[in-house]
Amino acid sequence: MKNIFIYNFMAVIAVALFLSSANAFAADKNANVNLPSFKVTLNGSEINNSYSKYPLIVYKDITYFPMTFGGCRYLGLETKWDQEAGLEINKTNISYPFEEYRTNQKNSTEYTALIPEFNIKINGKTVDKSNAEYPLLSFRDITYFPLTWEYGVNEFGWDYHFDNKNGLVIKSRNASPKPLELVDHLHEEDRCGGFIVQGNYIYYTGNNGAIYQAPLNNLKNNRKIYQLPKDTYFGEDEDIYVKPHFNHRDRKVIFSYSASGTKGMTYEIVIKADGTTMEPVAIGPFIAPEVSEEGFLMYKSKSSYETDNYRYMITSNIKLDNDPHKIYKLNKETGKITLVNEKPAEAFKYRNERLYFVSDDRMLYSLSLDDETIKLESSEPVYQENYEVLGKDIYYINDKDQKVYKEGDTNPLNSGETGEAIKLTGDYIVLNFNTTLNNSYRSIVYDKNGNVAFILPRKMSEVSADSNIMTYFDEFYKKVFLVKMR
Numbered sequence: 001m002k003n004i005f006i007y008n009f010m011a012v013i014a015v016a017l018f019l020s021s022a023n024a025f026a027a028d029k030n031a032n033v034n035l036p037s038f039k040v041t042l043n044g045s046e047i048n049n050s051y052s053k054y055p056l057i058v059y060k061d062i063t064y065f066p067m068t069f070g071g072c073r074y075l076g077l078e079t080k081w082d083q084e085a086g087l088e089i090n091k092t093n094i095s096y097p098f099e100e101y102r103t104n105q106k107n108s109t110e111y112t113a114l115i116p117e118f119n120i121k122i123n124g125k126t127v128d129k130s131n132a133e134y135p136l137l138s139f140r141d142i143t144y145f146p147l148t149w150e151y152g153v154n155e156f157g158w159d160y161h162f163d164n165k166n167g168l169v170i171k172s173r174n175a176s177p178k179p180l181e182l183v184d185h186l187h188e189e190d191r192c193g194g195f196i197v198q199g200n201y202i203y204y205t206g207n208n209g210a211i212y213q214a215p216l217n218n219l220k221n222n223r224k225i226y227q228l229p230k231d232t233y234f235g236e237d238e239d240i241y242v243k244p245h246f247n248h249r250d251r252k253v254i255f256s257y258s259a260s261g262t263k264g265m266t267y268e269i270v271i272k273a274d275g276t277t278m279e280p281v282a283i284g285p286f287i288a289p290e291v292s293e294e295g296f297l298m299y300k301s302k303s304s305y306e307t308d309n310y311r312y313m314i315t316s317n318i319k320l321d322n323d324p325h326k327i328y329k330l331n332k333e334t335g336k337i338t339l340v341n342e343k344p345a346e347a348f349k350y351r352n353e354r355l356y357f358v359s360d361d362r363m364l365y366s367l368s369l370d371d372e373t374i375k376l377e378s379s380e381p382v383y384q385e386n387y388e389v390l391g392k393d394i395y396y397i398n399d400k401d402q403k404v405y406k407e408g409d410t411n412p413l414n415s416g417e418t419g420e421a422i423k424l425t426g427d428y429i430v431l432n433f434n435t436t437l438n439n440s441y442r443s444i445v446y447d448k449n450g451n452v453a454f455i456l457p458r459k460m461s462e463v464s465a466d467s468n469i470m471t472y473f474d475e476f477y478k479k480v481f482l483v484k485m486r
Contacts, residue, residue, distance in 0.1 A: 029115040031137055033057040035107060039167030042075065043176040045098045053101040054142050057113065062134050063168060064144040070099040076174030077156065086119030087143060091156050093174050094455045097477065114138040122155050175454050177481040180471065182214065183222050185480070195480060196246035196464040197471045198253045203271060209241035211255070213275045216482070226269070226277050231259060246464065256283065295319035296328065296337050305350045307369065309333065312355060314345060327355065327367060341367060341374055351389035358382050362399050378407055388424045391448040395422055395429055404431055415440040426465030428453060453485050
């Protein structure tokens with residue numbers, strides 16, 4: 001059987017879909033199948049057929065794999081079932097953690113499966129079943145789909161091979177998330193302690209106020225690098241510690257925390273390259289701004305950006321009646337503050353050598369730092385500063401319908417679901433949605449070229465990225481995952 005596998009260069013994968021066997025398989029025929037005697041590995045995860053509810057099966061010397069809801073998405077496929085149209089299988093960048101569907105009862109080596117008669121489409125093309133040598137199979141109410149070289153390589157773009165030592169090895173092209181078992185990681189109800197990835201390390205919040213650094217290739221070798229103070233608002237006798245928030249800045253990891261017992265004072269701490277930390281610096285938000293001689297409010301907690309000669313900042317003049325916040329620049333040599341543009345702005349983001357901001361008309365603008373000209377960047381109003389810029393693309397939540405758009409496209413992203421949050425992390429944009437439709441997603445990640453890099457049907461939070469590595473908290477599984485973008 002193995003020689004036939006090698007000779008024909010065929011591996012078969014199953015695409016699973018929960019179906020009503022009573023309705024869907026009116027003209028079924030029987031097929032004798034058996035469990036494979038060789039090892040099968042999918043995206044680095046070895047399949048345990050002996051105690052799997054949906055084991056791999058072999059029919060006519062061809063291996064079939066069961067794709068459950070999670071299984072097909074683990075390999076970058078999505079399925080759609082319609083009672084009249086049949087089964088549709090499409091290659092996407094969907095991702096899903098590996099699920100074994102383990103049972104306590106050991107499987108037999110031989111079984112009887114069914115050969116159903118419904119129609120099937122792969123990537124929009126109808127499959128001719130009239131002379132199918134390897135038909136669809138139904139086993140334990142799961143549809144098993146045979147995949148020849150044409151399907152595996154040409155349609156789904158997978159890499160796979162077979163040899164006597166390793167058995168069948170399949171690698172799909174979608175990014176596959178792997179759970180991270182962080183030692184002493186803080187978990188509270190449905191949330192987890194903050195974390196961030198930088199280089200070959202992950203930094204995270206532990207129990208009892210600890211902050212750890214751990215190498216990604218050896219998470220057990222973690223070390224404590226900082227001790228957070230207790231939140232004295234709850235009293236010194238209570239073991240309640242402040243909660244840190246991690247961020248990247250200038251290729252450094254920074255975390256901040258607010259201490260309720262000190263009237264909400266916020267401190268910021270830089271983690272150096274060797275894992276040691278610098279002294280805490282008070283940054284607000286309750287630090288009153290200083291006032292310049294001209295009457296300008298010198299905020300420490302509002303947007304700012306510095307060049308060699310100027311510091312760009314948000315401010316207003318208290319000597320003028322009802323003066324709105326705008327973008328000004330401070331000459332670092334002379335100390336003179338001058339207005340850059342008349343458009344009101346409460347905050348800005350530095351992207352692509354420009355300052356992007358939402359003005360009082362809710363439209364998005366950008367300011368050139370070369371000639372200080374203003375450019376209108378959005379065709380629709382932006383909802384509550386919810387926008388981001390990566391490369392040549394601008395993503396924003398429309399203030400009119402709360403949907404997410406890529407500037408220049410008239411149709412909203414993700415089947416028109418409303419947006420929840422937009423975040424830039426590393427070279428990726430992370431979009432979170434309020435999903436209500438069957439064919440929509442909870443989280444979509446775009447790369448700097450505007451391509452979809454990663455899709456999840458669940459919400460990603462605490463997302464951080466460095467190079468092609470992204471870590472996130474899966475709010476369904478309540479676990480931290482790492483994914484290497486491809």
